[in-house]
Amino acid sequence: MKKNQLCREVKAHLLDIVEQKLENLPHKEFLLSHVKSCPKCNHLVQEFSKLWNQLEYFPEIEPSSDFFNGVIQKIEKHERPKQIPQTILTRLRPVLKAVPATAFILFGMLIGSFLGDVRSEAKKDSSYEFVSEYFNNLDEIPSGSVADAYLNLDTRERRD
Amino acid sequence: MKKSSGNDYELIQEVAQKDHEAFQKLVHRYKRMVINVCFRLTGDRENAEDVAQEVFFRVYQKAKAFRGRSRLSTWIYRIAVNLSLNYNRKQNNFFQKKYPSAHFNSPDTILENKEDRQIIKKALDSLPEKQRTAFILHHWEGLSYQEIAEILKSSLSAIESRIHRAKRSLKDALLFMMKKK
Numbered sequence: 543m544k545k546n547q548l549c550r551e552v553k554a555h556l557l558d559i560v561e562q563k564l565e566n567l568p569h570k571e572f573l574l575s576h577v578k579s580c581p582k583c584n585h586l587v588q589e590f591s592k593l594w595n596q597l598e599y600f601p602e603i604e605p606s607s608d609f610f611n612g613v614i615q616k617i618e619k620h621e622r623p624k625q626i627p628q629t630i631l632t633r634l635r636p637v638l639k640a641v642p643a644t645a646f647i648l649f650g651m652l653i654g655s656f657l658g659d660v661r662s663e664a665k666k667d668s669s670y671e672f673v674s675e676y677f678n679n680l681d682e683i684p685s686g687s688v689a690d691a692y693l694n695l696d697t698r699e700r701r702d
Numbered sequence: 703m704k705k706s707s708g709n710d711y712e713l714i715q716e717v718a719q720k721d722h723e724a725f726q727k728l729v730h731r732y733k734r735m736v737i738n739v740c741f742r743l744t745g746d747r748e749n750a751e752d753v754a755q756e757v758f759f760r761v762y763q764k765a766k767a768f769r770g771r772s773r774l775s776t777w778i779y780r781i782a783v784n785l786s787l788n789y790n791r792k793q794n795n796f797f798q799k800k801y802p803s804a805h806f807n808s809p810d811t812i813l814e815n816k817e818d819r820q821i822i823k824k825a826l827d828s829l830p831e832k833q834r835t836a837f838i839l840h841h842w843e844g845l846s847y848q849e850i851a852e853i854l855k856s857s858l859s860a861i862e863s864r865i866h867r868a869k870r871s872l873k874d875a876l877l878f879m880m881k882k883k
Contacts, residue, residue: 557873586880593876597822600842603741605733606751613729616759 548576552583560591710774718765729758732775736782742838743786746793753789757782772852779845779853783835790831825875829868836861837868 551573555564559577564570577583606612631638683689713731716724736757741750760781768777826834832854839850851861 553877556877557869589880590873590876593818593821593880596818597825597872598841600742602734602738603747603750605737605754609733609737609751609755610726610729612751612755613758613762616755617762620759620763 548572549580549583552577552580552586556587556590557594559587560594711770714765714768714770714774717762718768725762728761732778733758735775736778739779739782739839739843740786740789742842743783743835744789744793746789749789753785754782757785760785776849776852779839779843779849780855783839783853787831787835821876821879824879825872828875829871833864833868833871836864837872840865 558564577587713724713728717728737750737754740753741747744750744753761778836850839845847858847861851858
């Protein structure tokens with residue numbers, strides 16, 4: 543393998559070289575000996591492994607001593623009923639509570655009164671129409687007919 | 703005398719019954735794990751504790767919903783990951799301001815070089831959210847691909863691919879930045 547080609551191979555397998563995961567590479571020995579002999583590749587591997595190793599370590603942090611209290615505070619804050627600030631609206635709340643009930647009753651009365659009027663009007667209209675129609679029909683009964691005789695009989699009976 | 707919560711399933715069942723003592727035990731058992739995953743995912747030391755407390759608050763609230771299909775740690779990890787990613791989205795500053803200075807600034811840290819810190823910051827920053835999350839869980843939390851798949855509700859092959867791509871992207875980003883250096 544040519545030198546340039548090996549340099550390219552080193553670059554391609556840089557992570558495997560740093561993490562020492564070259565087992566599956568057939569030319570592993572070539573590559574490692576090249577890294578030792580080639581100053582450019584050697585520098586690259588060293589610089590890269592320095593950075594990569596820094597990435598390996600991440601400092602751990604410790605929870606503070608009142609960590610649990612903080613959690614409990616969050617829970618309590620959530621479970622506590624929300625307090626509404628005392629405003630004019632909250633002071634008027636007892637009075638305002640009665641408003642919907644009153645409005646509902648008034649509305650009910652209005653509806654009741656309206657429905658009552660409709661029914662009486664309807665009753666009035668229908669009885670008037672019936673009576674006028676009845677008398678109109680009486681006028682149309684031909685004289686000498688059975689119906690006419692019956693009506694005359696009725697009036698005669700009343701006279702007697 | 704109060705019975706002891708032996709395993710995780712018993713413990714979470716007791717927490718579901720609003721048992722204060724059991725909840726305290728659960729928090730004590732998992733607080734280090736949770737705060738560190740939040741820290742790693744948010745890159746924000748100051749707010750990691752707040753996010754971790756929010757995680758336990760959710761655990762307390764949703765304890766009844768835990769069916770025991772996965773391990774309790776996996777379930778808690780899932781909540782921690784989701785809340786941390788939500789935090790990042792809200793802040794919209796992931797790794798942009800706090801990541802390098804906040805977590806690499808302890809005196810014992812290996813990162814002494816400011817320039818190197820910048821390189822690593824930029825390299826991590828360049829990863830897409832899904833790749834970065836999978837990478838962090840595998841690389842820093844030491845979780846298996848299977849566990850990560852359960853936490854992120856993805857297939858095993860998807861996780862393998864994400865971590866592989868994350869490593870390649872990180873390598874390319876680091877090489878690119880080394881050249882510029």
